[in-house]
Amino acid sequence: MHPGDDLASAAASGNTDRVRMLIQNGVGVNCVNRFGRTPLQVMMMGSTTVAQLLLVSGADPNVADTLTGTTPLHDAARTGFLDTVKILVKFHACPNTRDNMMCRPIDLAIKSGHNDVVEFLHTL
Known part of the structure; x- marks a missing residue:
């Protein structure tokens, strides 16, 4: 193991x-x-x-997936977990990091329709 x-x-x-x-x-x-x-x-x-x-x-909240370039903030934003997004940002997750498709976490939240996450990330 x-x-x-x-x-x-x-x-x-x-x-x-x-x-x-x-x-x-x-x-x-x-x-x-x-x-x-x-x-x-x-x-x-x-x-x-x-x-x-x-x-x-x-x-480290900014470790990116080696295949996709996504960070935990990308994943939380895409899946709409606002409380997790807020905690990650509090611990210095970078909201402007782009994945391999050039998407930022806010872009994934927009595509997924998570307006509360979009509103929060837009304030940063």
Whole structure:
């Protein structure tokens, strides 16, 4: 098993208690799973407690997916999770980063019809 798989799996399933335990046991918040993705990249976007825990523990919100160029902010904006978008921005996620298709997070929110996310990102 790859060292980052446990933490990534816990983040992806929104299991805050397991994420906390793994971090307390020394698993690095920026470690990658066997697919080369960090826990923040694979986290359940609607789980603001997991996002907050990872970010407070030092997770980098600007790590881009090597295939698509998307960041966690792109993913949260595309899926319409405003609370997660706000937490990522609070922890310095760059709202102007472009993915491989030259889209910013706000562009993905517009395409997906998430007007509340668009309004928030427009204020930045």
